[in-house]
Amino acid sequence: MPPGVLDPVTFGRNTAEVSVPVGEDDxxxxxxxxxxxxxxERWWVRATGKVPLxxxxxxxxxxxxxxxxxxGGYLPLFVHGSRGREHVLEVHVADGRPVAPPVADGVLAAWERLALIVVGQSFLRWEAHPRVVPFERAATQLTAxxxxxxxxxxxxxxxxGAVRARLPPACGDEQLLTGLxxxxxxxxxxxxxxxxxAASPGASDWTQRTVGE
Structure with a gap:
């Protein structure tokens, strides 16, 4: 939506009445x-549903x-649905300022992306104090x-390191993942x-192990 838009951007279950459908079958x-x-001159979010955002x-x-x-930048908004489901509305506010140093070629190789998802999983969950998964533990999960x-x-x-090499030299692992x-x-x-x-037979549950370690 352009900066000068006057109409609000609504989201919810009713596809006929909202700008962005979310959880249509929930x-x-x-x-x-x-x-x-x-x-x-800013975007604001307001809750109007029975379940909090x-x-x-x-x-x-x-x-x-x-x-x-x-x-400015990327922000996910979550709606807790029925039977443990959680719906996400991804919002990206482009305010004209860079939110992170760009990856040089703009694209991650498949092996880079897979490794970064595992290493940075607590950043992707937007945990209050995200931690980088140790490389030894990440290698075990990636092998599974x-x-x-x-x-x-x-x-x-x-x-x-291959991705970090395409960014400023001072960019550490946590800065890299935060920026991505x-x-x-x-x-x-x-x-x-x-x-x-995690759902595979015999696989370990990795979903909470980055907190406090």
Whole structure:
């Protein structure tokens, strides 16, 4: 939507009445669950549904609460649905300023992307204090996901280093992952790969192990 738009951007279950459908087949999602509005040269999000919106860092936005301003860059908004489902609305506010150093060629190689998803999974979950998954642990998970990939801690390090080499020299692993998520090079739906891995017979649950370690 252009900066001068006057009409609000609505989202929710009713595809005929909202700008962006979210959770169309989930009755727990309200017909009109939230609104993105332009005020004072900024975009704001306001909740209008029966279930609160979840913002990054587990912040909840309830119906009737004051709208929240959106920062420039990428931001996911989550709606908790029925039977444990969670719907995500991905918002990217382009305010004319770069949100992260761009990857030189603009595209990640497949092996780089896979390694970064595993190493940066807590960043993709928008945890309050994300941590980089140790390369040894990442190699084990990558082997379960891609048995023919020849993954070792050294190859994981090489994948991360190959991307970091295309960015400013001072960019560390945490800065790299923060920038890739903020600029939507990596996005939360990428975590579906890890869900598939965790659901495999005999596979370990990796979903909460980056917190506090």
């Amino acid at each position: 009755r727990r999602v309200s017909r009109r669950h939230g609104v993105l509005e332009r005020h004072r 979840r913002l990054p860092e587990s912040r909840l936005l309830f119906t009737g609460a004051a709208p929240v301003p959106l920062p 996901l891609d048995p023919a990939g020849g993954w070792t801690p050294r190859t994981v390090r090489a994948a991360v 998520v903020a600029s939507a090079v990596l996005v939360p739906p990428d975590l579906a790969l890890l869900t598939a891995t």
